[in-house]
Amino acid sequence: MIKVQHLIGQPVIDYTTGKQAGVVKDIWFNEHWVLKGIIVETSRWLSRGITGLLWDAVVACGEDAVLISDRQALRKLNADEVTRCFQTGAVRLKDLPVITQEGFQLGRISDVYFDQNMGTPIVGYELTDGFISDLREGRRWLRISDYPDEVTLGEDAILVPVRAEEDLQHMATSESVN
Incomplete structure (x- = not known):
């Protein structure tokens, strides 16, 4: 089993290139509280808004990193897409x-x-x-x-x-x- 808090802060690594795409900032859920995706903090200083990826783009969650299928899986999210999160958002589970x-x-x-x-x-x-x-x-x-x-x-x-x-x-x- 995976603990959500263990994922937060882990590097997000592109499986195809081995480059770091960001760091896990939070986890977001759908309206039925089923894990939907990961909110990622990227190092791009011009990056505004919320960056994330859907859970099906995650290849593996290891002890030290989260591997994603491709950096292209990262996308800008609307605030109304990520209302239910573990530690941020309008409705927090924590x-x-x-x-x-x-x-x-x-x-x-x-x-x-x-x-x-x-x-x-x-x-x-x-x-x-x-x-x-x-x-x-x-x-x-x-x-x-x-x-x-x-x-x-x-x-x-x-x-x-x-x-x-x-x-x-x-x-x-x-x-x-x-």
Whole structure:
């Protein structure tokens, strides 16, 4: 599984030339919160607006770089195309509260997991209760792929079934989820 925060800041490399095309700035999602593409920060100082590429132009996401099929896959994006992003945009996934359908807050989104081999739906959330709690107890991980039709991804909160509270898994903050 891939953590979105691990991708942010990685170099974006053109697979055909080996040249760096930019750096991953953010990830953007469609209206169903399925990963749609990558927002790329380019080094062109005259570049204005948002530069990105669709997810199907990504050849591989490695430990140290994101490889794209061709630098030509990069394009200017309209602001209304990238309204749902991980950390920027009108609707941000990072820090959204995750609340059970009975009104109990499980935490806030710290990171998002997806499986590159399963397509691009979100499969899980890393939740935080704050810095002190993270140090004391570690962050928790919620596999939302276990509730495919029971999660409501709203603009101000994510609603999950009540049983999700029982399914939370504790993890150390540096631990990866497999």
